[in-house]
Amino acid sequence: MVVVAARQAPVESDLRLMLALLQLAHHGVLIANQFELISEQVSEIDRHTLDRKRTGELLAGMTALAGRQLHDAVHAFATRDLTLAERIDHDDDAIDRLNRQVFDATFELDAAPDQRELALRHVLIARSVERIGDNAVDIAEQAAFLVTHQMREFSDASHPRPRREQLQ
Numbered sequence: 001m002v003v004v005a006a007r008q009a010p011v012e013s014d015l016r017l018m019l020a021l022l023q024l025a026h027h028g029v030l031i032a033n034q035f036e037l038i039s040e041q042v043s044e045i046d047r048h049t050l051d052r053k054r055t056g057e058l059l060a061g062m063t064a065l066a067g068r069q070l071h072d073a074v075h076a077f078a079t080r081d082l083t084l085a086e087r088i089d090h091d092d093d094a095i096d097r098l099n100r101q102v103f104d105a106t107f108e109l110d111a112a113p114d115q116r117e118l119a120l121r122h123v124l125i126a127r128s129v130e131r132i133g134d135n136a137v138d139i140a141e142q143a144a145f146l147v148t149h150q151m152r153e154f155s156d157a158s159h160p161r162p163r164r165e166q167l168q
Contacts, residue, residue, distance in 0.1 A: 012149075016145065016146055016149065017146065019145075020077070020142040020143075020145055020146055023138070023139075023142050024077065024139060024142060027135045027138050027139050030131070030135050031070070031132050031135050034128040034129070034131050034132050034135075035128075035132075037124070037128045038125050038128045038129070041121045041124050041125050041128075042121075042125070044121060045118060045121055046114065046117075046118070049114045049115065049117070049118045050115070051118060051122075052109075052111060052115055053105040053106070053108075053109060053119060054105075055101075055102045055105050055106070055119060055122040055126075056122065058098050058101050058102050058105075058122075058126070059098075059102065059122060059125055059126060059129065061098055062095055062098045062099065062102075062126060062129045062130070062133075063129055065091065065094050065095050065098070065133065066095055066129050066130075066132045066133045066136065068091075069088055069091050069092060069095070069133050069136040069137075070132065070133075070135075070136040070139070072084055072087070072088055072091070072136070072140075073085070073088050073136040073137070073139035073140040073143065074139065076088065076139075076140050076143040077139060077140070077142060077143040077146070080143065080146055080147050081143065082143070082144055082147040082148065084140075084143075085140035085141070085143040085144045085147075086140070086144065086154065088136055088137055088140040088154075089137050089140065089154035089155050092133045092134065092136070092137050092155075095129065095130055095133040096130065096133075098126070099126045099127065099129070099130040102122055102123055102126040103123055103126070105119065106119040106120060106122065106123050137154060137155070140154070141153060141154055
């Protein structure tokens with residue numbers, strides 16, 4: 001009902017903006033929750049444990065990508081840049097690939113308990129960073145909604161891309 005009203009003049013643009021801002025607030029809370037989870041994991045990491053699989057470097061890359069993606073999503077929303085908003089879904093694939101690499105490195109690990117603990121914490125952090133990227137995509141979808149007046153998902157998270165597509 002609200003979406004239908006949001007497509008009708010004379011208040012259509014105001015209603016669309018209000019709906020989109022409500023979604024942005026929701027995603028802001030979800031992102032804050034992910035930061036809390038990341039903080040909890042980081043605080044439990046023993047700084048003396050060597051990162052033999054170098055998954056910390058993958059995490060650094062993921063966080064840089066997620067930060068850029070989140071910045072671009074907010075910028076696309078603020079400027080109503082549909083092209084930038086649609087690009088964010090494609091950019092999210094890189095985060096997904098790095099998340100998978102962290103998981104695979106942990107899965108293959110045959111090491112001492114401190115190494116396994118570090119690797120598992122890295123997996124949890126990677127998952128949280130991946131979720132931040134997904135929220136950036138959702139924010140970009142709201143930007144597209146403001147421009148196109150159509151609610152649509154750039155990709156359906158319940159049907160992820162085939163793994164071979166993600167690896168390209």
